[in-house]
Amino acid sequence: MKDLLFIREVLIPPLLEGLAVTIKLIFFSIPFGLLAGMIIATGRVYGNRMISFLCRAYVIVFKGTPLLMLLFLIYFGLPSLGISFQPFTAAVIGFVICNGAYNSEYIRGALLSVRTGQLMAAEALGMTRGQAVINIILPQAMRRALPGISNEIIYLIKYSSLAYMLTCIELTGAGKIVASRYFKFTLVFLVVGVFYLCLVTIAGRILGFLEKKLQIPGLIK
Amino acid sequence: MAGEIILKVRDIHKSYGSTEVLRGISFDVQKGETKVFIGSSGTGKSTLLRCINQLTVPDRGQVWLHGEEVTHSGKEINRLRQKIGMVFQNFNLFDHLTARKNVEVALIKVRKMNRKEAGDKAMEELVRVGLEDKADLYPAELSGGQAQRVSIARALAMDPDVMLFDEPTSALDPELTGEVLQVMKDLAQNGMTMLVVTHEMGFACSVANEIIFMEKGEILESGSPSELICNPRYDRTKQFLNKLGELYGDIGRQR
């Protein structure tokens, strides 16, 4: 009973504030992560040797670097070179770089699976290569890559908790502060966990709906 | 032929949801006898075979092997199943094991034979189906006919009293069915007791002691090949045989 009161009166208000930050982190990161993924994937598939190599190196480097490592590099490392960010901005930049690397793998696979005839047909109509890729290939490829991208968005929601390590007080951070002050770690982190479970489950539903909505009739896979 | 009755099947019923697949099947099997089950697809022939070794548990009815009840046998079922060999339409060879290991595995794990003994026995069975030179190949490296012969060897290795064949040649290309049927013929001639679901009427006519025609989960009629084929009692049987004739060529000639 006392616990319930504690949850309602003490815990929930700061958690809701933290949740708002978490959601903002995610919403800022998703579109840029997608864009980064598209650019890198396109560069890898259609770019010349140099570009293709650079994009591949990007993927190896940023898939190989732990996200937390990357965040430290951006937030604590870059200021020594004279570039500094607010915790929130630093976190979003880190998420976008990392998310872009993972997204690009799915998009690349999807690009390669779009039949070559599509590109030829577009070029035969007088489109430039760039126009053909943007107007014809990418819209098809993005649909195919969507299940993978959905997965990465779910990961993004969970990894957004790492922003706390840069002192950006989001959901996990808000919980940690309350837990430390009242010394109720198990309870607080279970409630925080429920928040994440809800976020992830809801996001999963929405993304599943989106996948169905964007399906091209009659085109399987 | 009035030999010892080794398998008794009584009043087997089985439904899936609201569809009754088997509606009271009974028959006896004598030692050394071959019974062939025919009938259009979906009449429960395969389900019947699976009910005999309890891979599918019937809703009602009993099966006895040598006077011992197979249905409701609890843990004993694993011992009884060794005595009832089964050959599947899709072979179901264990894809991660070579031909020889496929035959060995149950000998080692179930019969607790040592490896040497099991290996020898496995080779013996592979020789019996003419595949001693394929012993070390994996299932994916075998032709369909060879794979099915390995699966027959696998079942034979357990020294079964009865063999169940569930459409053993339906998944094979026509030119590969002959080798499998030949192995089955040899088995029958050597006195193996066999229950066979098949559409191969040539095989049925030359090997079966009795052909059983099933329709809608029941035995419509049964008899020796000459009785059933030359003189079917029901129109339905006649129709079915005619259709088979159209599909697979004239039965009389094959005889």
Next chain:
Amino acid sequence: MNDTITLIFKALPFILQGTFVTLKIVAGALLVGFICGLALAVGQVYGRPFLSGSVAFYVWFFRGLPNLVLLFLFYYGLFPLMGLDVSAFFIAVTALGLRSSAYQSQLFRGCIQSLGEGQMMAARSLGMTRPQAVWNIILPQALRISLPGWSNEYPILLTDSAVTYAIGVMEILTRGNLVVSRTYQPMPIYMTCALIFIIMNYGGMKMLHLLERRLQIPGFGRGEH
């Protein structure tokens, strides 16, 4: 420039000791995840409805929580609550391992189900008990099919292991941060740490691919006949 190189070389032995800790966390979590994941998958596929329902809940729970929250929950919450005084390293392996088991179980489940019913039926028809059939026939095949998917767990756990910095495990990142706090040279140190991770990631994947090729069976993985 020379100062930087000297700094890196002075710090390197200390940081490299962290690679062993990182590798131990990854290996430990992979093992815990493998054993629990396999058991969970078998339970989910062959268990009674209550059991498979519980497994589904377990998977939903551990896949839905961020690593950081899980680590905090175990480190500050559950283990002290149970009166267990265990090392941060142990908690890291447990938390990452249980989380990995949730992912691995779904991989194994998919592989078991892809085998189809025929293999089980054939095994049972020879007189094997259900556990015998699962152990001798189903699992050896399912594990082989799962290997390519399974190697994906390695890079995931490797990068996730850095999060254990939050509870003070002396892995690569924690050591890097200690050096930074003493030298005030974040860039070169962090870059060095990142490079170590990248090499471990890339090298490990290459080795796993080699292993995959070693364990291949002719024609295996092409699915059912």
